[in-house]
Amino acid sequence: MWDLLIVNPFTNALLLIYALVGNFGVSIILFTILVRLATHPIMSRQIKSSAAMQELMASEEWKKIQEKYKNDKEKLAQEQMRIYQEKGISPFGSCLPTLIQFPILIGFYQSIVRAISATPMQLIALVRSIYPGLETVTAKASLSALIPIHSQFLWMDLGQPERVIIPGLAFGIPILAIIVGLTTFVQTKLTMVPSSSPNDQSAMMNQQMSLMMPLMLFYFALNFASGLAVYFITSNLVGIAQYAALGKVNWSNLFSGSKSSDAAKKSIKR
Amino acid sequence: MKFNRLIFFALLVILSFALSACGSAPATNWPGLATDGKTIYLADGRHVYSVQPETGTDLTIPVEGVNSPLRFPLQPDSKMSFYAVPALSADGTTLVIGNAAPGYHTLYAVDTVTGSIKWPFEGSNKPWLGGALIVNQTVIAPGGDGKLYAFDLSGKKLWEQTLSEHALWTMPVSDGTNVYVATLNHEIFAFNPASKEPLWKIELDNGIIGHPAILNGVLYVGTLSGNLYALNAENGSQIWKQTLEGNIWGTPGLDADGKTLYIGTVFGIAGKFYALEAQSGQIIWSKDEEGSIIAGPLVTADQIIYVTELGRVQSVDKNGAARWLADFPKNKIYTSPLLVGDLIVVAPMGSQFMLAAYDINGAQKWTFTPAK
Numbered sequence: 001m002w003d004l005l006i007v008n009p010f011t012n013a014l015l016l017i018y019a020l021v022g023n024f025g026v027s028i029i030l031f032t033i034l035v036r037l038a039t040h041p042i043m044s045r046q047i048k049s050s051a052a053m054q055e056l057m058a059s060e061e062w063k064k065i066q067e068k069y070k071n072d073k074e075k076l077a078q079e080q081m082r083i084y085q086e087k088g089i090s091p092f093g094s095c096l097p098t099l100i101q102f103p104i105l106i107g108f109y110q111s112i113v114r115a116i117s118a119t120p121m122q123l124i125a126l127v128r129s130i131y132p133g134l135e136t137v138t139a140k141a142s143l144s145a146l147i148p149i150h151s152q153f154l155w156m157d158l159g160q161p162e163r164v165i166i167p168g169l170a171f172g173i174p175i176l177a178i179i180v181g182l183t184t185f186v187q188t189k190l191t192m193v194p195s196s197s198p199n200d201q202s203a204m205m206n207q208q209m210s211l212m213m214p215l216m217l218f219y220f221a222l223n224f225a226s227g228l229a230v231y232f233i234t235s236n237l238v239g240i241a242q243y244a245a246l247g248k249v250n251w252s253n254l255f256s257g258s259k260s261s262d263a264a265k266k267s268i269k270r
Numbered sequence: 271m272k273f274n275r276l277i278f279f280a281l282l283v284i285l286s287f288a289l290s291a292c293g294s295a296p297a298t299n300w301p302g303l304a305t306d307g308k309t310i311y312l313a314d315g316r317h318v319y320s321v322q323p324e325t326g327t328d329l330t331i332p333v334e335g336v337n338s339p340l341r342f343p344l345q346p347d348s349k350m351s352f353y354a355v356p357a358l359s360a361d362g363t364t365l366v367i368g369n370a371a372p373g374y375h376t377l378y379a380v381d382t383v384t385g386s387i388k389w390p391f392e393g394s395n396k397p398w399l400g401g402a403l404i405v406n407q408t409v410i411a412p413g414g415d416g417k418l419y420a421f422d423l424s425g426k427k428l429w430e431q432t433l434s435e436h437a438l439w440t441m442p443v444s445d446g447t448n449v450y451v452a453t454l455n456h457e458i459f460a461f462n463p464a465s466k467e468p469l470w471k472i473e474l475d476n477g478i479i480g481h482p483a484i485l486n487g488v489l490y491v492g493t494l495s496g497n498l499y500a501l502n503a504e505n506g507s508q509i510w511k512q513t514l515e516g517n518i519w520g521t522p523g524l525d526a527d528g529k530t531l532y533i534g535t536v537f538g539i540a541g542k543f544y545a546l547e548a549q550s551g552q553i554i555w556s557k558d559e560e561g562s563i564i565a566g567p568l569v570t571a572d573q574i575i576y577v578t579e580l581g582r583v584q585s586v587d588k589n590g591a592a593r594w595l596a597d598f599p600k601n602k603i604y605t606s607p608l609l610v611g612d613l614i615v616v617a618p619m620g621s622q623f624m625l626a627a628y629d630i631n632g633a634q635k636w637t638f639t640p641a642k
Contacts, residue, residue, distance in 0.1 A: 118397070118437075119298065119299040119353070119370075119399055119439075120299060120300070120399070120439055120479055120519075121298065121299045121300055121604065123454075123479070124519075124536070124562075124564065127494065127517060127536075128538070128539070143476065143494060143495065143517075144456070144475055144476040144477075144493075144494070144495055147454060147476060147477040147494060148434075148435075148436040148454040148455055148477055149436075150435050150436065151436075152435060157396070160372060160396070160397075161372060161373065163373075165395075
C-alpha cells in the first residue's frame with residue numbers, strides 16, 4: 001500500500017522528469033521544487049500557526065496564567081486550552097503539517113534509492129514500479145530508454161555517499177554533507193520566529209532545533225546516497241525562498257543572534 | 271509546549287529509523303554461488319563460505335590450535351560484504367571476489383586453502399557486484415566503476431577498459447579463447463584477454479543482467495525487453511531473435527548437445543519458463559509460473575531445474591513435464607541452482623539456512639547453516 005500510494009507515484013514522477021531532462025541530479029532538484037510547491041499550502045499554514053503561537057505566548061494573558069497556576073499543572077492545562085479555543089489556535093497547528101511532510105520525505109528518499117538501483121535486486125523493484133503508460137508521455141520514458149539510470153551528477157554518484165578525495169589526504173571530504181549541514185543551519189536560523197519572552201520554552205526548543213537539525217541531516221547526508229543530500233540542499237534553499245516570499249525570514253538571526261536564542265540562554269542559566 | 275517538544279523529538283527519532291530502514295547505503299543483493307567440484311563457495315553478505323558438498327557443513331582449518339570454519343574473511347568485518355559469483359582458478363587454489371560494501375572497494379584474490387589474501391586491488395572507487403572470470407591465467411573482473419579489469423594471477427594489472435558509465439554487474443564468459451561481457455547499457459563486448467581493445471561490440475535493445483551462454487561459437491543472451499538473441503561469437507552479428515513474454519534477467523541454459531535452450535522470464539510478479547530451439551529460436555514449449563523467474567536454469571542430462579521468486583525449486587523433463595519440486599514459501603530464490611557432483615544446490619534468501627541440497631530425484635540431502 002505504501003509503495004502503491006507514495007513510492008511508485010514518486011518514482012514515476014522522478015523518472016518522467018529524468019526522461020525529459022536527461023540528468024538524474026537535475027530531475028531530483030526539479031522534483032524537489034515541485035514537491036515543495038505542492039506542499040506550500042501546508043507549510044504556509046504551519047508558518048502562520050507557529051507565528052500565532054509565538055504571539056500568544058508573548059501575550060500578557062498567557063504569562064499571567066503561567067505565573068498564577070505554576071503549582072497547579074492540571075488547572076494550567078485547562079486554562080491554556082481555554083485560551084487556545086478563545087483565540088482559535090490549534091496547539092497542534094505547527095506539528096501536524098510537519099507530520100504530514102514526513103511520509104513525503106521518507107517516500108521521496110525511497111523513490112530516489114529505487115530509481116538509482118545500486119544492485120540488480122533493487123533494479124527488480126524499479127522495473128516493477130514503472131507505470132506501463134509512462135512511455136506514452138514520451139518515448140524517452142520507455143524501459144529500454146530509462147535503463148540504466150545514469151546516476152552521475154557533477155562529481156558525485158547519486159547512489160553512493162559522496163566524498164571528495166584530495167591527493168595526500170587519507171580520507172575523503174564529505175563536501176555535500178557539509179553543505180547540507182550549513183544550509184539546514186542557515187534555514188533554521190533564518191526561519192526562526194523571535195520570542196519576546198525570556199523564559200519561553202519555545203525559544204529553547206528553537207535553539208536546540210537550530211543545532212539538532214543540521215547535525216542530523218549532516219549525518220544522513222554523510223551515510224546515505226548522495227541523491228538524498230541533493231534533495232536536502234534543494235529543499236533547504238527552496239524553503240528559505242518560500243519563507244522569504246511570505247515575508248517571514250529574519251536575516252538578523254543569521255549574524256547577530258536572535259532574541260529567542262538570547263532568551264533561551266537566559267532561561268537555561270536559570 | 272512540552273508536548274510539542276516531545277512530538278518534535280519523537281519525529282526526529284522516527285525519521286532516523288525510517289530513513290535507516292528504507293534503503294540506506296549498505297546495498298544487498300542475492301548470493302553468489304560457485305564450485306570447483308570439491309568445495310561449494312557461497313558469497314552471502316559478510317563472508318564467502320566454504321561448504322563441503324558431502325555433508326553441507328563448513329570446511330574447517332586449524333586456527334590457533336582450534337578447528338575454525340574456513341571462510342573469507344575469517345572474522346566478520348563490517349567493511350566487507352560479498353554477493354558476486356566467486357571466480358576460481360583452474361587449480362582451485364585462488365578465489366577472486368570484489369567487495370560490495372559501500373566505501374570499501376577492494377577486489378580480493380584469496381587463498382582457498384588458508385583463507386588469507388593473496389593480493390588486493392584497490393584501484394576502483396565503486397562496489398563490486400559482478401562476478402569475475404579466470405581464463406588462461408588471466409583474471410577478468412567487471413568493476414562497479416564501469417571498467418573491465420584484467421590481472422595476471424599474481425595481481426599485476428594488465429589493462430583496464432571503460433565499458434559503461436554504469437556499474438558492470440554481469441559476469442564475463444569465455445569460450446576458452448575470447449571473453450564476452452554484457453552491460454546494463456545494452457551492449458556486449460568481445461575481448462581477447464591479452465588486449466584491452468575490444469574485438470567487437472554490439473548494442474541490443476535493452477539492459478542485460480544475465481551473462482550470455484556460449485556454445486559452438488554462438489552467444490545466447492536475453493534483455494530486459496524480453497528479447498532473446500543468438501549472436502555469432504566471431505563478430506556479434508545476429509543469428510536470430512525471439513521475443514518472449516516478460517523481461518529476461520537470467521542466463522539461458524543449454525542442452526549438452528546444444529539443440530535446446532531454456533530460459534525463464536519475469537512477467538509482473540509472475541513468470542514463464544520457455545524451451546526453444548537453439549538453432550532457430552522457435553518456442554518448443556512454455557510453462558506459466560506463479561513466481562517470477564529471475565535466475566537462469568540448471569540443465570542436466572535428463573532434467574531442467576529452475577527457481578522462482580516465490581521460493582519454488584522446480585524440476586521438469588525435456589518436454590516440460592514436472593518431475594519434482596521443493597518449496598520455500600517464506601523465502602525468495604534469485605540465485606541459479608548449482609550442480610555439484612550429483613547434488614543440486616540452491617540458495618534461498620531469508621531462510622534459516624543459506625543452502626539446501628537435493629539429489630537428482632528431489633530428496634533433500636542437507637541444508638547449510640554457517641557454524642558460529
